[in-house]
Amino acid sequence: MPLYAFLLIGVVVGTYGFLRVLIWVTQDSNEPSVLVEGIPFISPLICMMTEKQNMFTRIWQEHRRPVYTLRLLGKRFYVVNSLSLYQIIQHNTDIISWDPIKAHIADKIMGRRVSTVGSRVVKDFGSPAEGGTVWGLRKTIYPLIFQGRPQLDELNRTAFHAMAAGVEDLAAKGRTTIGMYAWLSHQLFVASLGAVYGPKNPLLRPKNERAWGVFEQGIVILMANILPQISARKIIRTREMLVKELEEYLRDGGQQEASSFAQAILNHFSQQGLGPSDLARGELGNIAGIVTSTMRSVFWLLYHVVSDSRLLALCRTEVAQLARNDSKPEEIDLAHISTKCPVLLAAWHEVQRAHADPIFSRVVMQDFLLDGRYLLKKGASVLIPAGVIHQDSGIWGSTSLEFDHERFLVDGKIKQRSSAVLTFGAGAGMCPGRHFVSVEILQLVAMLIMRFDIQPTEGGKWTMPDKHLILNVAFPTPSPDVEVEVLPRADPVWQFTFTKSQ
Ligand code: HEM
Numbered sequence: 350m351p352l353y354a355f356l357l358i359g360v361v362v363g364t365y366g367f368l369r370v371l372i373w374v375t376q377d378s379n380e381p382s383v384l385v386e387g388i389p390f391i392s393p394l395i396c397m398m399t400e401k402q403n404m405f406t407r408i409w410q411e412h413r414r415p416v417y418t419l420r421l422l423g424k425r426f427y428v429v430n431s432l433s434l435y436q437i438i439q440h441n442t443d444i445i446s447w448d449p450i451k452a453h454i455a456d457k458i459m460g461r462r463v464s465t466v467g468s469r470v471v472k473d474f475g476s477p478a479e480g481g482t483v484w485g486l487r488k489t490i491y492p493l494i495f496q497g498r499p500q501l502d503e504l505n506r507t508a509f510h511a512m513a514a515g516v517e518d519l520a521a522k523g524r525t526t527i528g529m530y531a532w533l534s535h536q537l538f539v540a541s542l543g544a545v546y547g548p549k550n551p552l553l554r555p556k557n558e559r560a561w562g563v564f565e566q567g568i569v570i571l572m573a574n575i576l577p578q579i580s581a582r583k584i585i586r587t588r589e590m591l592v593k594e595l596e597e598y599l600r601d602g603g604q605q606e607a608s609s610f611a612q613a614i615l616n617h618f619s620q621q622g623l624g625p626s627d628l629a630r631g632e633l634g635n636i637a638g639i640v641t642s643t644m645r646s647v648f649w650l651l652y653h654v655v656s657d658s659r660l661l662a663l664c665r666t667e668v669a670q671l672a673r674n675d676s677k678p679e680e681i682d683l684a685h686i687s688t689k690c691p692v693l694l695a696a697w698h699e700v701q702r703a704h705a706d707p708i709f710s711r712v713v714m715q716d717f718l719l720d721g722r723y724l725l726k727k728g729a730s731v732l733i734p735a736g737v738i739h740q741d742s743g744i745w746g747s748t749s750l751e752f753d754h755e756r757f758l759v760d761g762k763i764k765q766r767s768s769a770v771l772t773f774g775a776g777a778g779m780c781p782g783r784h785f786v787s788v789e790i791l792q793l794v795a796m797l798i799m800r801f802d803i804q805p806t807e808g809g810k811w812t813m814p815d816k817h818l819i820l821n822v823a824f825p826t827p828s829p830d831v832e833v834e835v836l837p838r839a840d841p842v843w844q845f846t847f848t849k850s851q
Contacts, residue, residue: 365389372420379724381416381427384408393419393426401818402706405430405734409741416723425729427713430737432744432769437720438711438731439776445731447778449712451483457571458637459630460588470621470631482621490613491781500609502684502850504544505788507608509683509847511540512789516796516845520837526806528830533651534644536793541639541786545611549603551594552636563587564633565641569821588633595629639782642705645824647790649704650697652831653752654794655803656811660754663692668795672843679841681799684850686791687784693791695757698770702745703752704816705772706736707823735771735823744769772823792847799843801835 368389376383386392386408396404405428408417415431429435438445470482478484493500515536519525535558542552551557567584571577577585598604604615614635618628654664667690671681687694711731719725742749745756757764773780797803805811816825 376418376420377724377726379718379722380425380726381418381723382414383420384412384414384417384428385420390420390422394421397820401820402708402734402736403818405708405732406706406736406740409734409737416719425726427719427723427725427729427731429731429733430741432738432741434720434723435709435733435738435771436768436775438733441717442777444714444717445711445725446714447709447711450710454572455631455634457574457577458568458588458634459627460585460592470618470623470627482618485617486614487777487781490610490617493610493613494781494785496784497851501784501788502847504608504610504785505684505792505850506847507544508540508785508789509792509845511543512536512793513796513845515539516793516800519835520800524834524836526832526834529651529803529833530645530648530827530830533647533793537644537647537789538640540789540793541643542636544785544789545608545639546598546632547603547606547608547611549598549601549606551598551603552591557591557594560587560591561636561640564591565637568637568641569819572821591633592626592629595632596625599625599628641819641821642707642823643786643789645822645826646700646705646786647793648827649700649824650790651794651797651803652811652813652827653696653700653754654693654798655833656813660692660696661798664690664696664795665798667692668799669843671795673846677844680844680846681795682846682848683792683795684846684848686795687788688850690791690795691758691761691763692754693795694763696754697787697791698757698763698766699752699754701772702739702756702767702770704825705739705823706734706818706825707772707774708820709733709735709771709774733771738769738771741769788850792845796843796845797835799838799845801837804834804836806832806834 365388369385372383372385372389386396400407408414408428409430416427416429416434419426419428429438492498494504495501519527519532538558538561539553542550546552552561564584564587567581567587570581570584571588573580599615604612607615615628615632618631623631654661668681668686671683671685671689672678673680673682709732711733713725713727713729713731715727717725725731738744740749748756757767768775773783812831814827814829814831817828818825
């Protein structure tokens with residue numbers, strides 16, 4: 350072997366050894382043990398970007414560690430795989446905090462052209478401290494859309510009307526073929542944003558819906574913040590166009606026709622001195638929270654219901670029982686969909702367990718001994734990949750990798766919600782939109798299964814598509830889309846309404 354080859358091998362081995370030693374001397378023995386794969390400091394980043402959420406489930410399957418450290422250049426991540434450790438974290442939100450992450454997301458998604466007041470609000474955004482921005486939202490505004498509140502029905506009713514119109518348009522075509530994900534995601538996009546922001550919401554225009562798709566794909570690039578002026582030029586241009594459209598909507602008073610939930614949020618921020626430009630930037634972040642996971646989640650529920658003839662029959666029977674007991678026996682009242690259809694609801698819970706994979710991200714604000722055992726150092730980040738907990742056979746048994754809606758049923762009734770389903774988070778920061786989105790998705794699936802027979806065009810056989818994962822989105826995108834034939838059912842031709850849930 351020539352000398353230069355020996356030298357090269359020496360340099361490579363020496364560098365590798367040096368990096369391993371560097372990790373060893375800079376890691377406290379009480380911290381969670383370091384997981385080294387490939388090139389120290391470099392490989393974890395490459396794996397995160399390429400494998401996304403799968404990286405964490407793969408490592409869990411190979412190593413089964415409740416918590417470990419990943420070392421990146423200038424950064425350490427503690428990855429928490431255990432439900433009990435996650436629950437301790439949820440009880441110590443002042444120390445292991447979501448705040449800096451939220452502020453970072455708000456800052457990077459909104460862009461820097463916010464006013465001084467806007468910058469202050471962004472900085473304060475994550476802080477749940479009494480009297481702060483988030484405190485006010487959590488105390489008085491988010492509860493507006495909790496179960497039993499009229500504002501929740503208001504949102505769900507508006508969404509219902511938009512989706513029912515979409516279903517009727519589809520039925521009017523007779524036997525037809527659609528891309529299931531493309532059709533569903535458009536319905537949820539229009540219904541959710543129409544319900545929250547009202548009919549004048551500029552994102553309802555087809556041109557802006559397309560622009561949203563470009564912006565949404567780029568959110569993760571904006572968050573990475575590596576030379577954004579080069580890496581995210583098109584995304585930034587698109588964002589500025591959308592901000593302008595939202596600003597116009599606000600200046601023209603479009604929000605006066607928005608839901609009372611959206612009006613309460615906008616008033617809350619206006620009272621803190623934010624003008625239309627800052628508000629428009631803020632709403633871009635909110636819109637991401639409202640639609641990104643929602644648009645994807647409905648696909649997986651419909652897929653499982655229509656691809657399993659037994660489950661489909663059970664769901665149809667219980668949805669038919671929502672039919673009105675009066676002069677309109679063929680009209681189904683969807684206001685009770687989330688309380689009176691246990692099988693469909695169980696399937697939705699199982700979809701959350703089997704498909705949702707949000708990664709919770711936190712920052713350690715001061716040194717902390719997690720569970721009295723693991724030292725978490727100030728400034729480090731904590732990642733909790735919920736997908737690992739969702740697949741943990743220690744929690745879900747030997748069928749943890751299978752789809753089985755019955756795990757959420759007991760004697761035909763829905764079981765109490767499991768604290769190990771983390772699709773919507775947990776504790777004080779748990780998603781306030783979970784009731785809205787659940788009813789929305791159940792309604793759309795109920796309307797579709799009652800109005801149509803749905804079959805795959807591809808050889809008539811259902812094949813689960815691959816999952817395209819996006820780091821900042823809880824549900825994967827099906828890839829490729831599943832093409833289906835939809836055939837309107839007759840006898841009866843079911844109609845739908847949405848009265849009052851309580
Ligand atoms: C399937 C759809 C959705 C999923 C999976 C989802 C998931 C989540 C999760 C996991 C969190 C907590 C994140 C963390 O702890 O790090 C969260 C927070 C939040 N979500 Fe959702 N969400 C969805 C839809 C919505 C909708 C439709 C709305 C509004 C109508 C909404 C509004 C919010 C808000 C405002 C927060 C912050 C709560 C706080 O800081 O107290 N989400 N969401």
